[in-house]
Amino acid sequence: MTIDRNAPPLLRVEDLARVFDVSKPWLARMIEREPRRFVKAVDGVSFSIAKGETFALVGESGSGKSTIARMVVGLIRPTRGRILFDNVDIADPGRTADVARLRRRFQMIFQDPFASLNPRFRVDAIIAEPLTAFGLMSDRAEIEARVADLLKLVRLDPADGRKYPHEFSGGQRQRIAIARALAANPEFIVCDEPTSALDVSVQAQVLNLMRDLQDEFGLTYLLITHNLAVVRHMADDVGVLYLGRLAEVAPTEELFARPRHPYTRMLLDAVPDLRPGGRPRRAITGEIPNPIDPPPGCTFHPRCPLADDRCRREAPGYTRDGGARVACHAVEEGRTETAPPAAFALA
Numbered sequence: 001m002t003i004d005r006n007a008p009p010l011l012r013v014e015d016l017a018r019v020f021d022v023s024k025p026w027l028a029r030m031i032e033r034e035p036r037r038f039v040k041a042v043d044g045v046s047f048s049i050a051k052g053e054t055f056a057l058v059g060e061s062g063s064g065k066s067t068i069a070r071m072v073v074g075l076i077r078p079t080r081g082r083i084l085f086d087n088v089d090i091a092d093p094g095r096t097a098d099v100a101r102l103r104r105r106f107q108m109i110f111q112d113p114f115a116s117l118n119p120r121f122r123v124d125a126i127i128a129e130p131l132t133a134f135g136l137m138s139d140r141a142e143i144e145a146r147v148a149d150l151l152k153l154v155r156l157d158p159a160d161g162r163k164y165p166h167e168f169s170g171g172q173r174q175r176i177a178i179a180r181a182l183a184a185n186p187e188f189i190v191c192d193e194p195t196s197a198l199d200v201s202v203q204a205q206v207l208n209l210m211r212d213l214q215d216e217f218g219l220t221y222l223l224i225t226h227n228l229a230v231v232r233h234m235a236d237d238v239g240v241l242y243l244g245r246l247a248e249v250a251p252t253e254e255l256f257a258r259p260r261h262p263y264t265r266m267l268l269d270a271v272p273d274l275r276p277g278g279r280p281r282r283a284i285t286g287e288i289p290n291p292i293d294p295p296p297g298c299t300f301h302p303r304c305p306l307a308d309d310r311c312r313r314e315a316p317g318y319t320r321d322g323g324a325r326v327a328c329h330a331v332e333e334g335r336t337e338t339a340p341p342a343a344f345a346l347a
């Protein structure tokens with residue numbers, strides 16, 4: 001499907017932030033004379049997703065990917081910012097009635113298909129649940145026919161509806177989760193690490209199914225992943241998260257051909273280059289700082305080969321470069337590496 005980038009985005013996230021209070025209980029704090037502690041899990045994140053597009057959020061563990069996903073689907077509230085779905089702020093507590101109406105139009109697929117399907121229910125009941133929950137169908141024969149269609153759509157046998165989740169493999173369970181997500185004809189699906197619990201051989205099948213369904217139904221995906229191969233296979237645009245902030249947002253091809261942010265480059269350089277004569281992978285250096293006490297200035301500076309005094313003092317704003325938006329003083333000052341990373345060099 002071609003994406004109309006000039007059309008109003010289906011989802012627009014503006015200056016999104018979420019702070020978690022991770023203080024010890026009051027009495028323990030008093031005894032140990034400890035102050036309250038907070039984690040800025042997400043801090044000033046903005047991006048938009050066009051209809052029919054796949055936008056990937058990528059980053060190491062703890063970078064805030066799942067927190068963003070959970071805010072977008074309404075499982076947790078933002079501390080600050082707006083989440084506009086079809087121009088309605090779904091994070092605004094005053095819009096609860098509108099959000100309830102919009103709920104059917106967005107769905108979520110979780111990482112672990114073993115945990116996300118209720119083991120006590122038959123597969124047909126699991127898939128039918130959104131149909132009855134949203135009051136879309138009540139006639140039994142109609143529901144049965146719809147469930148059979150959904151099972152066929154995800155390339156399972158309609159007879160599988162009579163089985164229980166434990167009778168299926170991981171990949172098949174994720175297909176069942178996809179069928180359930182599609183039941184109410186949603187337009188937008190948040191996919192949180194949809195294949196990372198699956199065997200490598202099965203991952204591609206599930207990703208290809210997701211792409212086929214996207215083409216067939218014009219679906220829009222927010223894809224959460226730490227896997228760059230998945231990003232390259234699936235995404236139109238990518239946001240690279242580091243400690244709750246977007247380091248770089250760029251069209252996928254551009255990001256892989258010419259990563260601007262030193263953190264993006266570090267992630268790409270860490271992917272093994274399996275071609276004959278490919279250069280050895282460079283390991284990711286340094287550790288993610290403690291998010292309770294992040295470094296001053298640019299939070300990436302302790303791991304950054306290009307960091308200077310300004311980076312240690314001043315948090316960077318965004319610089320536009322080609323189709324990319326990058327939070328980096330070195331990019332702004334034009335002192336970055338420009339060679340493409342070998343593993344992803346384009347032929």
Ligand SMILES: Nc1ncnc2c1ncn2[C@@H]1O[C@H](COP(=O)(O)OP(=O)(O)OP(=O)(O)O)[C@@H](O)[C@H]1O
Nearest residue numbers: 020022039041060061062063064065066067068291
């Ligand atoms: N409910 C919570 N209470 C306190 N801290 C939380 C909570 N949820 C997330 N955090 C913290 O927020 C930060 C971001 O976490 P998040 O799970 O969003 O990251 P992630 O990128 O999805 O990581 P992973 O890939 O490991 O799931 C982490 O420092 C995490 O410890």
